[in-house]
Amino acid sequence: MQSDHQAVTVIGLGSMGSALAAAFLDRGLTTTVWNRSADKARSLVDRGARRAATPEEAVAASPLVVVCVLDYEAMHAVLDPVADSLGGKALVNLTSGTPEQAHEAAAWARSHDAEYLDGAIMTTPPGVGSPDMMFLYSGPSAVLEAHRPTLGVLGDPVYLGTDPGAASLYDAALLGLMWATMTGWLHGSALLGAEKVPAADFTPVAIRWLGAVAGFLTTYAPQVDAGHYPGDDATVDVQIAAVDHLIHAAAARGVDNALPRLLRSLMVRTKAAGHGADSYASVIEALRSEADDR
């Protein structure tokens, strides 16, 4: 039999909320669910979930309430009317948002005597339940520790500190990294595709290269933190020459050059600020100051 401590409520049963609830059910946790459109609960109820008739009933059902809806406005639309019932509950908000929204939500939860942890999910629904996938959390560590056995069912909990905005800030930074990386890979696929090389042939080589790139990040992180960028591996001047080769190769094959030109303009601004002989890590200086040509 489950102890009450292992009971969990999931509010929001879209693609992601349904995956969260399913992961709890798969591990045998007593799982109560609620969604604005009630029909989305049906398959989970078939698997053993308890359907709450109202958000108030959902909140009352468990000491731990996990919310995953479209955005913070939706979270408030659901929970504001029942905020008085949140007292003594642990509210874990896995809805995507900004750090500012997380701060506001933490203060709102505090004003209703609820414990609040903000979170970000670093996977898509099929990855939920895998220990390899990161779930970022920020807020009081005691809330995470009290509910780690339950939250750990969803993926590997990564704690980022007491500032409730930290999970959203990391989430934004990591998504930026993902989009930049995937777009670079797609650009390379377009370039090679122009020569009839399938993306499936390019990709294993690209993945090996990403391993080397990860090493560059490790080398450059202390340089970024120190504000000192010794160009003893490859200088910005060398990278500008190399990006010109990419721009030439893409133009010659009718491939869009917006991304390489953006990268080149950042490197040129970095050089203009006196970092031509420094490492690529010095591009952080251009990123920290707004361009006057925008």
Ligand code: NAP
């Ligand atoms: P989704 O499938 O579109 O589901 C959206 C959910 O929000 C549904 O439960 C929907 O209810 C609810 N909702 C929207 N507006 C509402 C309102 N005004 N009042 C009450 N409920 C409302 O989206 P999703 O993919 O599950 O994403 C949910 C959250 O997870 C988002 O913040 C997303 O950024 C985040 N996330 C998603 C992924 C992913 O791969 N999908 C990955 C990481 C993070 P109805 O069913 O009634 O419309």
